Structures are given as C-alpha cells and as structure tokens.
Amino acid sequence: MDEKFSASAGNVVAGIDVGGTFTDLLLIDGKAGGKVHIAKTPTTVENQAFGVVAALAATGFPVDGIDLIVHGTTTTTNAVLERHLARTGMITTRGFRDVIELGRRTRPQAYGMTGTFVPVIPRDLRLEVSERVEASGAVRVALDEAEMRDAVKSLLAAGCESLVIHFLHSYANPAHERRAAEIAAELWPNGHITTGHALLSEAREFERGVTAAVNASVQPILERYVERLRKELAAKGYARDFLIMNGNGGMISARFVTQESAKTVMSGPASGVIAAAYTGKRAGFGNLVTYDMGGTSTDVALIRNAEPAVSNEIEIEYAMPIHVPMVAVHTVGAGGGSIARVDAAGLIQIGPESAGANPGPICYGRGGTEPTVTDANLVLGRLAPKKLLAVDNPVTVERVTAVFEDRIGKRTGLSGVEAAGAVLRLGNMKMAGAIRMVSVSRGHDPRDFALFAFGGAGPLHATALARELGLPKVLVPARPGITNALGCVVADLRHDFVNTINQPVGGLDEAGLREILERHRNEGEALIAKEAVKPDAIRVTHSADMQFVGQTHIINVPLPSSSVTRATLQQLFEKAYFARFKVELPEIRANLVNLNTSVTGVRPQIDLSRLIDPAGRAATLEQARREIRPVWYHGTWHDTPVYAREKLPLEATIEGPAILEQMDATTVLEPGDHARSDADGNIIIDIGEA
C-alpha cells in the first residue's frame, strides 16, 4: 500500500462518474493552481472500466500523474434494476424461506389489481435449516449444523456463487448466523457470504432479507468490476488504491467496498447531492432542495445546514427495500421524456408514460413520435436545436411544433406553440407537486431553501419550478452536467452506524446511550484509519430517531453531543415534532427508536473557482452574448439574449429574460428573474414576482 497522503490542494484528484449515457470526469490539478480538466465520454455498458479509461485518456492528462481517483459507479444499480445478478443462494430459518418473495402484502399501485414481482433470489435457491431464535434472543431450537452443511453443498452444486444466511431475530442474537457463516466458509470457494444481521441489525425480516440478498447478489459483480478497473488503471500507470462512492455520500476504499456492496446501489445520485451540499456551502447556501432531471426520472433530495438528509429506508423499486443508511434521494417518475397527451376528458396530462432514451423525444430523431417535455422546450425556444447532445437525425422545430398542434392543439383549441407552452407549464406544475411532497411539505418553510438545479435538464426548468414551489432562489452550479463527478472529487470518507433502542425516553440509561454513541465514534475512526487517504479532520455527528410512544413513523433529531440526557432528548424531539406538524402532545411520552452516528473523515477543501476557466471569461456581458432569439414565456414571445455561460464576466448580473448556454446544460431566466454569477462560477438567481 502507498503511504498515506492527504489529497490536499497540491494534489491531482480525479472524480469519475459513470452514468446511464455518459461517463463524466472532472480532474483538478492542484499542482497547476487548481487547473480543471473535464471529459465526457460514452458509457461502455458491458464493462464500465473501458469508458473510465477512455475518459481519462480524453483529458490528455497522464494517468500516472494522478494522486487520487474517486469513482462513482452504476455497476450495482444496473445489476439490480436489470436483474443481471450473480447466482445467489439463501439459507433461512425453517418455515421462512419465502419471506423475500411474500413481501409485506402489497401491490405496485393503489388502483389496478395487476402487477408482477420477481424475487431477488428464486425459490429453488432458497433452502431452510432447523434453528430458531426467539424475539428476546433466546435460542429455542439449536442450529442443526449437519443440515447447514448439506444446504451449503446443495447450493454450491446448484452453481451459486454467492450466499445469504438469513435467520429470524438475528439482530437480537446473531450467534446462529455467525456459526452458520463459519460452516459455510469452510465449504464456500470465495468470500461472498452475507449474513442478514451484519448489514442491517434491525427487526423486519423482509427488509433485512432483501437488503442482504441484494448485497450478496451484486457482490461478485462489483468485485469483478473493481478488479477490472484496478488492472486497467494499473496498466495506465495508476497503482494507488482508488476510492468508490457509497450511497451514504462518503467514499470508501475499493479494497473494502465489496463487503457492503448494497451500499453502492445509490452511488450516482448520492454523489450529486454531495456536490450540491459542498457547492452550496461555499456559496453561502446551507438549505437546498436538489433537483436532477433526467430523461425518464428526476432525483430530488433535501439538504439542511449543508448536510444531506440520510435515510435508512430506501426502496429502489417496487418491493425492493435496501435498508442501509443512504443519502435520501427521492426519485420522481417524470423527466424530459415524459409524454404529453390529451385524455378522454379533453384535459392535458403529462406522463406517467415516458419516451425514455429510446426512441426518446421527437427532437432526438430516433423515431420518437409522441410530444414530450423536452420537445416543448425546443418549440418554445428555450432549448436551441444545436444544443441537443444525443441527436441522431435532426428534426426541425417546425415539425415538432406541428406534432404539438396535431396531438395537443386540435382537441384543446390551441396552436402548436400554445400547446407546447401548456405542456411545459403543466409539466412544471406536476413536477413541483412531486418535489413538494418529498421535500418542503415535510414541515419546512420553502422560503428558507434554494433550488439547486443540475443534470442536463435541471437548469432548464429551475426558475419555473422555484416559482411554483415558493423557493426564492435558484443555484445553478458552474458545471451542471458533471455534478456527480464533482461529488466524487469533494466527497469525504464516511461511515454510518445505527443502533435500535426502542424505549421510552423516561426509562433510558443515559450512561448506556453515551457508551453506544462513543462506540460508534471509535469504530468509525478505526475504519477511517485503515484507508489510504488521510483526512484533514474527523467530524462526528449524532442523531436520534424518535417518535411519541405508540407511533410508527419517526422523526430524526440531531443531537449536540454524545452526552445526551433524557431531558434534552425529550425537549429536542418536541421541538422537532412541532416544527413538522404544528402539533404539541404534552400528554404523551416520547420514544427513542434509534441512535445514529456518522463519522466523517473530512477531506481538504477543494478550490472550485476554476471550474469555469477564468481566462475564457469576457470583459463585458455583451461580449458573452451569442444571439437574441425569441423565447416563449407565459403566453407570449420575448426577444431573449442568449449568453455563453463560460464567457460570462465574473460577478456579472443578468436580468431575465435570458438564456445561458454551456456545453451540456441550458439555464433559463424568466422575465423578472435576476441573476448574478459568483467566484466559483455559480449562477445565483433571485426569482422575480410571477
């Protein structure tokens, strides 16, 4: 292993994010005063490592000159969503092998009695052994070791590469799972053995079982990928350890990441949120709603006091819960590809159908025929035809307008342009509603937040959405299209710990609580000490998940230190509850559900001021102007200046309407909006009166 080094200002750090379509790279050369290199290359689906190497090559920067590579990967995300999983077996308590197939008696949607569900591990690879632990942790039936051996052998004979051991109440007493894992390890040819309690030591057998099953079934895939990438990088001269983004927004050594592979399933979205928190903090915005709009879906997250909200209860698709601490990213099933139509009642509806990436919007020229939100942006002059990144056969604006007239206008009495205007307005309205439900409606005052818009399509809609949501400001980062890669560059080392307490506050043992929180701290510090990267400092934060006795939902309450008293807990909780629901319940006792700790190895500050090359900036606003073109706002065309974002003078101020274009993103200022750019190249927009 290399000597520990601090990824300080004098180092060369590369963040590489592999997305669905593009692999993005952001390299900051500390040895050259923070010079920035950027690359965007097609993602290589079969083996993402080729795309990563291609992105590195595209920068022209010598790979052996890079001090640290941090990598966000969708290898495990894709494996889960496309069910390209390693062949995995599961051994459960007798009588309970179907738990991960039965779920919690649900259906995919409230209305419609149809739906399909495929369990992560098929039934013939789920075997049972005699053993039983009670809820108290007492052993009722001893583990039958001979049965265990036979089950392991059967699964090996069935060609399994990975193994899950999932016993009832193992969170209360893990002895059986541990012993079973020892037995399995004697026979299993590799290290791919996941025990249920190791990843998630909480009650709820379905959620714990699925989390373990996902972990085991992506582990060999992630391991092979990490190995391939390590070799590819080594061949180019990068011999150090590299780091991988975890779903909790912290990075972890590629050497350790596979043990808890399930945590990488949300790697991509988490890195975007981390970049937002970092960028926002530098710009003076601690409270953000982040908004990353893609073709078929949009990711939304909440950041308070520069800390992204973390959740232990993410469901990545129907009946697929992954209950490990991850950045709370909510996915809304609408994006640029959402299709507009007129329903039988003569009303315009947006989605839920999406044109996706293929055929995609009409303007992509891949055979799409249904009008989408992206097409509406084109018709309305917000998006310039030449700014589309992924076009096969260009389609004229006139043709797209004609489709709006035909599909939407004819039945509603609107012209093609008006129809596109209606689609955009309604699309924004629906999107705003979905964002509100997962962010500001949870007891936050929208006026305290700014909208952080990124991804290719985010900045196009940001001002309209902020207006709908009542958010007074929008922050568009310097490089909206490579925000996830930036997240890799700036992320810290991070470990999260959860302990279930589930006791009324009145009866808590204060010393015991302190002991738990301090144990968390020690474990976290020990893990960080093992990493090749040396952090500048260690930051420890504690929080409590609380509720009133008798409730099932919880509220997360930040704790000031590990020395918590019962009185502080009660008081902090009541305050948080009132803020959320405007309800006071002095009659009812509070309950402490979980104690959480995150231990963060803080990386050195990274200078973002050169994300947009200062040398390329123009002296005046006029010099940055590309053209004036008509753009449709609120029912009429406005002559709108279009600026090259990279050329905007520092500290420029711009009055809406205006359009800012850059390589991979377009920002729209509506009439009345007022924008300025800051030292990091962010655009900060004050939303005008509607």
Added chain:
Amino acid sequence: MAKLDTITLSVLQAALQQVCDEMDLTFSRAAFSPVIAEANDRSDGIYSAVDGSLIAQGSQGLPVFVGVMQYSTKTVIEMIADGRCLAPEPGDIYIVNDPYLGGTHLMDVRFVMPVYRGGKIFCWLSNTGHWPDIGGSVPGGFSASATAVEQEGLRLPPVKLFKKGVLDPEIYAIICSNIRVADQRIGDIRAQAAALLIGQDRLNEILDRYGDETVVEAIAELRRRAAEQMRASIAVIPDGVYRSQAFVDSDGVVNEPLTINLAIEKRGDTLTFDFGGSSKPCAGPMNSVLATTLSSVYLAMRHIFPEVPISAGAFEPLIVKRPEGTFLDAKYPRPVSGCAAEVSQRIAEAVFAAMVQALPEKVTAAPAGSSGNFALGGNDPARGRDYVMYQISGGGYGGNAGHDGLSNGCSTIGISKSPPVEIMEQAFPVLYRHYALREGSGGAGRHRGGFGLAYEVEILRGEARASFVMDHGRFGPQGALGGRDGAPNSVTVFRGGQEHVPPHLSKEQDIALKAGDRVRVGTPGGGGYGDPRQRDPKLVAEDVRLGYYTAEQAQEMFGVGL
C-alpha cells in the same frame, strides 16, 4: 373574469389533487394508530359546499373510502340545514362515525371541516381514519357475531369536536370513556385535524392565486369532464347485460352463505348496477350500509379504469339501483362491522366477475379479496399485561390477460402492509412456526392465480381468545374465462391436542386458547384466467421446479404430465 382555458383547468385539476395528497401524507406521518400510520387506512378529500359531492380525493387514500365521504358530508350539510346539527363557524370540525349516515363501520371516524372564503363556506374538507378501537364487545371492533350496532361500539352523530379551533373537552371526554387505549387517541385526533388544516392552507393558496370564481368554475368543468371521461371509457364496452354472483361465507351468526346477485347493464355510455335478488339483511355483522355498497362499486370500477380521476363526475355514469331490502342496504340497528373489510370485497368481486366478460383485456379473475383479520386477545403473564394482536394478511391475485396473478397481494379495498413476523413476536407472546407461500393455492388458468399465504402461530404464554373475520372459506376466488377458482381460505385451530375448524369456516369469535395451542391459516389463492390447458407447458414445468405446484397438481390442474 377570464374565460377558463384548458391550461388553467389542467393546472387546477393537478393542484386540487395535490392538496388532497398532502393531507393524506400529513395524516399518515403524524398518526399514532398503526392502522393509519403504516396501513394508510385513511383518506382525505375536498367536498362541495352545496351538496357535499366529491371534488377531489387523495390518490393514495384507502380504496374503500372512494366516494364514501361525500355521503357523510352531505348528511352533515343536511343536518345543519334542518337544525339537528349546530351551525358551523370558522375553525369548527365535526366528528361523525354513524354507519347509517353515509359511513362504513364504526371504526372509520370522519372529520368534516368547513373552509370559509369571504365569510361564506367555500367547500368542505373531510377525512376518515380507522381508529384502532371504538369500544364495543370486541377489542378492535371486528366482531364476528354481533347482532346489533350497539354491540359494535360508540356511535357518534355529527357533533363539533373542535369549536372555533379548540378541542371540546366534554366531547373528547365522552369518547375517551368509551374506547380502549384512549390515551393515544389524542395523537390521532390532532393528526387528523392537522391534515385538514394543512389542506385548508394549501387550498387558500390556490384560491388566492387563481381567484375563487375561477376555481369554482373549474370545479364545475372538471366534474363535467370527469363524467365525460368515464362515459368515454364505458362506451367501448359492447351493449348488453353482464351477470355475476359472489358469496359471503356466512354472516357469522347464521351459518348460510349470503348471495350477491349482480346484473350490470351497459347501454350507451352508462352502466347500471342492479343487485336485485341478493340476500336479505342478515343477523350477523356482514351487512353493508348503502354508502359502503356504492363505494365498493366505485372502487372496483377505479381498479378497472385507474386513469379516471376520483370525483363525483366520474361516478355519474355509474348508476347503482338502491338495493333496498337486501343486506347491501342495511338500516339501523343491523350490525355492520364486516362491511368495509369483507362484504365490500365481495361486491368488488361481483363487479370484476361481470366486467371481465365485457372487458377481458382489462379485468382480472377474482383476487383473494379478504382482509384476513385474525385477532388474538389475551394476557401475557411474563409482562403482567393484557394485549390485543391483529394479524392481517394478503392472498393471491387473479390471473389476467397479460400475466399470472401476484402472490400475497393486499386486500382489494386496502393498500396496507402486513406486520413483520419479528415485530409481532416482539410485541406479543406468540411464535410463528412458519410464514410461507401457500403452495398449490393459485387457481389454474392460462394465466394462473397468485399464491396465498400459509402461516401458523403458537401461543407461548398465558391464555388468549382468538377471533377470525375472513371470507372465501366456502368458495375460492372465482376463476374467469375458463380459469379455475383459487384455493379457499382455511383456518384450523389446534388446542389441547384437538383439531378445531370453525363451523363458519372463516369466522368465529372468542376461541379460548392456552400456551402451546396453535392457529393455522391458509389464505385464498387468486382465480385463474383462461383455460388451464392453454397454459404453456414450460411454465407449468417451471412452477413445479420452483415448488409452487406438485407434479400431481400439474397433471390434475393443468393436464401437463412431467
């Protein structure tokens, strides 16, 4: 006033929907009752100031409440008009749970609040939450053998629970003196009121932004268009009469099946639902009140046409003949505690069974259609306290034109999750012997039914009494278009070394149990869709390989020899 354009109309439709969705979210997140907080057994909506008709309802509300609250809101408006209720003032919230005044069972408690604009009532907001107890002879309220509503619990006519924004301590005290675990109800009451207040804030924002008159106009236009949309959906069905039957095992008191007879006549762009010839009102609690019967028809139609938004307009082309003189239109004092949980699902099954003939591509064979209520009340000597445990469970869904049915799906009228075994064992002195997929239970068909659930619970300590309110014990969920029925529900009690099967199969109250006694339940499989002999033999072989069916069943049910 500007003429209402399509864009504003579309925007207001989405905005009103969001108001309701946000009320639903607030209610669930703040509630104490796990039935509301986890199981989402609640619903919120906006209602007309004139007649209480439904303007918009949350998309994630419990399906059985589709349309119900417009009847209770209407009753409140009428009772205010004729002086039986105190006149409203700003900040007032009425509480009502009377089943015969536009309700369901007593556990479903409604709050009704006027929203004022310029000193006049603009509309009403209302929500329903299922309280975990409402008094009566059985903890939790699901009696299997009540013979009058008084045995089922506290019945509240519309009374002001909040007066000018302040909780009335007297009414509150009356409620608390009549229900079990009263100390936590204050939390649910505050949550239920908080949801309405959030709805009021959001609605006021919309009214301030778009103007009261525009919104009024939009509401009328949206209603007209929802009716149009439902009519357009209906119009594609061939004219004719589609008949079906469904059976409730028994009323819990008299051991005879209750018959639902349904003839749906499609003519032009309306559907007329005639339940004539259904069984007479029954002695036990399997009666349905009119509002619940109507709602069951609406929710079944919404399962078939999920794209039509819920509003009074959507119900206009659905004409339900009042089933007077049958158990689907129960009057005081008939007991009704089974109406929302079980009878409603048989009504929906009858609608599915008739409509699948008309719309074979859209409608499924019958789903398990039972909430699977198993209640266990007892004393835990180790903790020195009494407990009441509820196990709700899912079952198989019906096969359909595209796919096999889902296994262990939620009840037709619900959207609630069942509790984890580990949580049940933590909270109650019980041990589950198994909790498994019920092999062989999916009804045979070209697309087979989904599988039910098999579980067995052992009492670890103390004494307890078991009660069941389930259904489909006598007949399995119906197959469709040549598909076979799913496996019927089964309950077996093992006590003192003896096997006991409830005489009513799916319903019994207060079976005395001791430590070591066990309860074994198999929930229904879904009905099969289409001729089982047309099922791809490779799929049958795969089902056998996965242990869903035995080789013998493959031969016998699908005609496939392996």
